[in-house]
Amino acid sequence: MRVLFLTDSLSDLDGVGRYAVRLIGALEDAGVEVEVLLGRKHRPNSGDVRESWDVSICLPPDHYYYMSPLRFWANTLLYLPRVVAAARRADMVHCVKDFPHSWLGAVAAKLAGKPCVATAHGTYSTEPLRSSRHKGRALWAAERYARWISVSGFTKRGLIDALEGKGPSAEEIAVVSNGVNAAHYEGAREIGERPWHGKRFTLSIGEIKERKGHHLSLPAWLKLSERHPELEHFIVGRPAGDDYEAMLRGMVRDAGAEDRVHFLGNVEEDEKVDLLQRAEAFIHTPVTAADGGFEGFGIVYLEAAACGTPSVGTLHSGAEDAVEVGVTGVLVEPDVDSVTAGIEEILGGEGPGRFAQSAREYAGGCSWGRNAEDVLAMYQEVLR
Numbered sequence: 001m002r003v004l005f006l007t008d009s010l011s012d013l014d015g016v017g018r019y020a021v022r023l024i025g026a027l028e029d030a031g032v033e034v035e036v037l038l039g040r041k042h043r044p045n046s047g048d049v050r051e052s053w054d055v056s057i058c059l060p061p062d063h064y065y066y067m068s069p070l071r072f073w074a075n076t077l078l079y080l081p082r083v084v085a086a087a088r089r090a091d092m093v094h095c096v097k098d099f100p101h102s103w104l105g106a107v108a109a110k111l112a113g114k115p116c117v118a119t120a121h122g123t124y125s126t127e128p129l130r131s132s133r134h135k136g137r138a139l140w141a142a143e144r145y146a147r148w149i150s151v152s153g154f155t156k157r158g159l160i161d162a163l164e165g166k167g168p169s170a171e172e173i174a175v176v177s178n179g180v181n182a183a184h185y186e187g188a189r190e191i192g193e194r195p196w197h198g199k200r201f202t203l204s205i206g207e208i209k210e211r212k213g214h215h216l217s218l219p220a221w222l223k224l225s226e227r228h229p230e231l232e233h234f235i236v237g238r239p240a241g242d243d244y245e246a247m248l249r250g251m252v253r254d255a256g257a258e259d260r261v262h263f264l265g266n267v268e269e270d271e272k273v274d275l276l277q278r279a280e281a282f283i284h285t286p287v288t289a290a291d292g293g294f295e296g297f298g299i300v301y302l303e304a305a306a307c308g309t310p311s312v313g314t315l316h317s318g319a320e321d322a323v324e325v326g327v328t329g330v331l332v333e334p335d336v337d338s339v340t341a342g343i344e345e346i347l348g349g350e351g352p353g354r355f356a357q358s359a360r361e362y363a364g365g366c367s368w369g370r371n372a373e374d375v376l377a378m379y380q381e382v383l384r
Contacts, residue, residue: 001379003032004090006083006105007097008039008062010055012046012269013238016121018299019151019178020096021046026179026372028052032379037086039064039101047269058082064100065124065134072100080108087112092146092379098124099138106141115146115382120173122155122296122318123211129162130292142167146382149375150175152321155296176375177321179368180302182360185277189270195262196275201232202343203279203309205272205300206286208240208263211293213285213314213334214248220339221283222255228347232260234275236267276307281346286317287334298322301329306363308356312342328359 005024009017020036025048028034035054041061049055060067060075067075083104087093093109095102095118102118102125109116118141120126128138142148148168150156156173202221206212214235221233239245252261267275276282282304286295294317301311301322311329313319323329332342346352 001032001092001383002090003027003034003379004086004093005034005036006059006093006095006101007036008059008064008101009042009097010036010038010045010049011043012048012272013043013266015297015299016097017043017046019119019121021048022179022181022368023096023371023375024053025050026368027376029369030372030376032376035086035090037083039097056086058086059097059101059104065128076104080104083108084111087114090114091383092117095119098122099128099141100134102145103137103141106144110144116144117147117149117378117382118145119149119151120155120159120296121151122158123293125155125296126158126162127292129159139163139167147378148173149378151178151297152318154294154318154320158294158296174374174378176371176378177366178297178299178302179366179371180299180306180363181368182306182363182366185273185303185306185363188277189274191268191270191274194271194274196232196234196278199232200228200230201234201279202281202283203234203236203275204283205236205275206284207237208235208245208248209289209293210244210291211286211289211295212237213287215244216285216287216314216334216336216339217283217312218248218251218261219336220285220343221261222251222257223336223340224344224347225255225257225260227344231280231347232262234262234264234279236264236272236275238266239263273303273307276304276309279304279309280352281343282309282311282329283339283343284311284319285314285332285334285339286319287314288316295319302363302366304328305359308360310346310352310355310359312339312346314339324362327355327362329355
């Protein structure tokens with residue numbers, strides 16, 4: 001079976017990229033022949049991208065959704081013939097990237113006479129269905145996917161709400177939760193001395209933007225920092241340089257905690273693993289942002305679990321599907337007081353170590369191989 005994958009990223013720096021690389025690798029291990037169309041202006045590829053994959057830069061860039069109508073259609077007309085040609089070489093098309101790349105894939109698959117499967121990660125699957133500009137195209141694509149894979153029950157509920165009774169039924173949207181290569185997070189990383197070495201610290205990972213919930217996790221940490229004067233906090237994620245980031249930095253400055261809270265920006269993969277292994281708690285508190293954006297799952301919760309590090313996540317987000325309460329961490333309401341209590345619950349009592357074994361065992365059961373088995377069975381059903 002040959003599958004054409006459409007994605008704007010094969011990078012470890014974002015969730016879609018990590019999903020694409022790990023799932024495609026697991027599917028190839030299961031016997032799938034791989035061709036990947038990658039978006040222009042993509043982030044640096046993961047070191048796990050294999051030479052055996054037929055990869056070409058043949059899709060519009062990530063900001064395709066936001067282009068002016070003229071540029072949107074110019075990019076569509078430029079790339080569509082190439083996607084159609086690739087689709088004709090495949091048995092089916094799998095759109096890993098959300099709308100509008102998934103719409104482009106659905107159009108190409110229809111023109112090539114091949115079935116199309118799409119993965120719904122979160123915001124860019126539901127938001128277009130509510131957009132006055134994109135709604136028609138998004139619904140057209142949704143009605144033509146042979147299967148729609150949702151990475152979480154939370155994302156599936158968002159899709160059903162956004163569809164408003166149109167398009168595929170709830171039964172036609174399959175939940176296949178994300179996975180993790182637990183073995184990747186075993187063993188020490190040889191990275192030399194780093195600023196967090198030898199310190200007690202908590203960790204947040206996520207781009208500096210509202211839906212990642214740093215405006216909950218940071219003030220919560222600052223509230224309890226007086227009770228833990230030796231504790232520091234590291235934040236990994238691409239800086240935005242906007243008012244939201246300025247607000248966060250202002251909180252730190254006003255609290256006099258600039259020597260204890262550290263904005264690291266993006267880090268290398270081995271540095272990320274080292275941080276996750278050494279942190280006493282992973283704090284990621286996503287919310288539904290004012291613009292409608294939300295966290296569809298959160299692979300990094302599983303990565304923390306694979307390192308034996310407990311997580312604090314928030315209810316009413318994809319964290320509900322990624323954090324196993326009492327096993328890999330805790331889930332709390334998305335407000336500062338609840339997040340503070342959640343962090344204290346992990347740090348207090350028996351301490352973070354009580355989660356280590358159960359978290360690792362849970363992560364070990366959430367393999368990409370298991371995910372690929374479910375996806376491959378779906379492919380085979382569609383082709384039958």
